[in-house]
Amino acid sequence: MSPSLPRVLTDELLDREFMAQVEPDWRKLLSCLQCGTCSASCPTAELMDYSPRQLWELIRLGLRDEVMNSRTFWLCTQCYACTARCPRGIMTNETMRRLREWAVANGYSVPQSLLMMRQAVNYNHNILNEDNKTRLIWSEGIEMPPERVQEPADILLFTGCVSALYPMAYSIPQSLVQIFEQAHVGYSLLGSEEWCCGYPLYSAGMKDEMVKLAQHNVERVRAAGPKILVTTCSSCYYTWHHLYPEILGETLGFEVLHASELLSRMIQEGTIRLTETPWRVTYHDPCDLGRKSGLFDPPREIIRSIPGMHLEEMPRSRENAMCCGGGGDVAMTEPEAVEHVSVERLQEALSTNPEAIISSCQQCKRTLLQAARKTRTRIRVLDVCELVWQVMEK
Ligand code: SF4
Ligand code: SF4
Ligand code: SF4
Known part of the structure; x- marks a missing residue:
């Protein structure tokens, strides 16, 4: 943070209008511990000019233009990792999205x-x-x-x-x-x-x-x-x-x-029958399906119901899964940031020695395949629908 910026939070500095826009329960922002858990959880933090933790402090200090001219919130993939882990229950991903709303509504630069x-x-x-x-x-x-x-x-x-x-x-x-x-x-x-x-x-x-x-x-x-x-x-x-x-x-x-x-459901009811497929696979949880919707198990149930298939979990999976970088429109605004994140996630997937990486989202498939191309890695990346169709009894 620039040394010329005010460092002590006083009542006069509070920009309530701005805080209420970016966090409807704006008093929560005042409870931020500055612990940095959000920044440590964030897949794009190292590419941001201010980390999420620093951005909340700028908001609290009423430094509206400093915040709005930052590219931090345009780099947010909306992965929800920060929100899921914030000890104060601050909806940090939603704050990032609302900063975009403020930029659109108030004539700030929009990509x-x-x-x-x-x-x-x-x-x-x-x-x-x-x-x-x-x-x-x-x-x-x-x-x-x-x-x-x-x-x-x-x-x-x-x-x-x-x-x-x-x-x-x-x-x-x-x-x-x-x-x-x-x-x-x-x-x-x-x-x-x-x-x-x-x-x-x-x-x-x-x-x-x-x-x-x-x-x-x-x-x-x-x-x-x-x-x-x-x-x-x-x-x-x-x-x-x-x-x-x-x-x-x-x-x-x-x-x-x-x-x-x-x-x-169809597999459990017997509408779909699956053939023996002795592959070792890993599974990537899409943020919108897993952390944001709680659907961790159905894709894993499918994989485990395939005779002979072995699921090896990545070090970060389920609630702790790392984002592939494909969300939050970042692929449209900062494609090099997506590449940075997706290559890291691909390496993590490859550490499980899989014959295929399975996911449940077309955008995750695109992002991980692009990372594989970039790193000249030969690996199958399949959506669960493609997996089921490949191993279904015909
Ligand atoms: S994790 Fe929550 S409490 Fe900690 S710095 Fe981030 S917003 Fe503040
Ligand atoms: S939701 Fe945005 S700010 Fe929060 S961890 Fe994910 S990318 Fe970072
Ligand atoms: S795939 Fe299309 S319809 Fe679905 S979220 Fe993306 S843009 Fe919307």
């Missing part, structure tokens, strides 16, 4: 890539600015009856932008629909009527602009009338399960499941 993403989502309803009519491009090359689109069925698959539009992730929804076809399970899709869930806007500090996306998606799903909405994306899951009911102020009227929950 150009986020402004372009906002335009793409608002105009074309997906993060890649593609014509949303191409949203089923991932399904080309597999046999999927066309009547699956917008037809009533008990299960509706919400594909998500990454799986729908990034070729590296196409095989995740392809695997899931092939599992459904093979197991004679009815399902439907929204096709071009599926819009981005809005999570990238939420992360970027543009929560208000997410409302119309939530309204559109929920209305279309209700019209299709499924009992279950399933998603392979852990961020889409977090959005549908936690954010939509909060934003819309109502229950959705159908169950929201992550694909790992549904597949685990």
Whole structure:
């Protein structure tokens, strides 16, 4: 911290308006012990100009411009590790996100890539600015009856932008629909009527602009009338399960499941049968699915139910899992930071000597695969849907 900055917290220095914006229970920020647990937990802290701990102190000292001109909060991957460990219960990841909201609302500098993403989502309803009519491009090359689109069925698959539009992730929804076809399970899709869930806007500090996306998606799903909405994306899951009911102020009227929950259920019921596969694998917990949603077990149940498969946990797993770097829109704003984090996570995964790294999120798969390419590492990175499709009795 600069030596010219005031160091003693007095009542006059308190910037209550600013503190209330970044932490609704702003008195909690005053209780910060400056213990540094948040900074020590943070995957990108060493790249920040102020560590999370230092940023809270600047906020308490009322140094608004110093805070807002920092790049610290743009480097937050929203991994929730700091919040989960803060001894004072301060929602530190939420404070980072609210600082972005303040930047957007008050004319501070916002990364150009986020402004372009906002335009793409608002105009074309997906993060890649593609014509949303191409949203089923991932399904080309597999046999999927066309009547699956917008037809009533008990299960509706919400594909998500990454799986729908990034070729590296196409095989995740392809695997899931092939599992459904093979197991004679009815399902439907929204096709071009599926819009981005809005999570990238939420992360970027543009929560208000997410409302119309939530309204559109929920209305279309209700019209299709499924009992279950399933998603392979852990961020889409977090959005549908936690954010939509909060934003819309109502229950959705159908169950929201992550694909790992549904597949685990189908395996237990005997709808899916698995073949002997003597692999040694490790599992990477996506932050939105694990630490933020508490779904640690379903993917592990799937892996353990495969005859002959051995799961070797990483030193940091479950609640303590390290982020892969792929969240919080950081891949759009600071790709070199994502690379830095993902290479560290990849090395940790490789320390377990796996034949494959399994995860439950298309963004984690992309991020870890990019780290493998960067380090010229030959390793399979598979989503649980791809794993189940590969080892399913056909
Ligand atoms: S972990 Fe909590 S109490 Fe400790 S420095 Fe961070 S915000 Fe403050
Ligand atoms: S949410 Fe994760 S990336 Fe963001 S400040 Fe906390 S530990 Fe760091
Ligand atoms: S959270 Fe889901 S729908 Fe939203 S951008 Fe990511 S993959 Fe797309």
